[in-house]
Amino acid sequence: MSERKKILLRLDPAVYDAIVKWAGDELRSANAQIEFLLRKALAGAGRLPADAKGIPRRGRPRKTPAADGAAGGDEVTDVADVTEGAGAAGDDEEE
Template identity: 55%
Template sequence: MSKKKSFPLRLDPELYEILQKWAADDFRSVNSHIEFLLREAAKKAGRLKKSQE
């Protein structure tokens, strides 16, 4: 597995609660769910190379 870049992310507490419940519904951690959502958005925008999907 490739090394992951870590960085601090500040979120509105209400948004974090929404993400936390959403992640739990999909059996993911909040961190992995945020990464999943960002990856899906990058795919939809055509910003993700095929090799990165």
């Protein structure tokens, strides 16, 4: 597995504070919120690479039902596409 790219990003303090507040509202870290916004912008512009991996989830993997229908399977669910269900209800942008 390839390592995730690390970058140094300089932001206006007011912009960073707004990102931190927004991230807190959506239960994300500031770093995860920045990545989410960048992916959403790339997808919206039709520039998100087809081979881009999903955003890794933190914490314990979710369990799915076993293939035979029995509860308690150990399979991990796939990470949902960033562009689907991107925001919570009421987060739609107004134009």
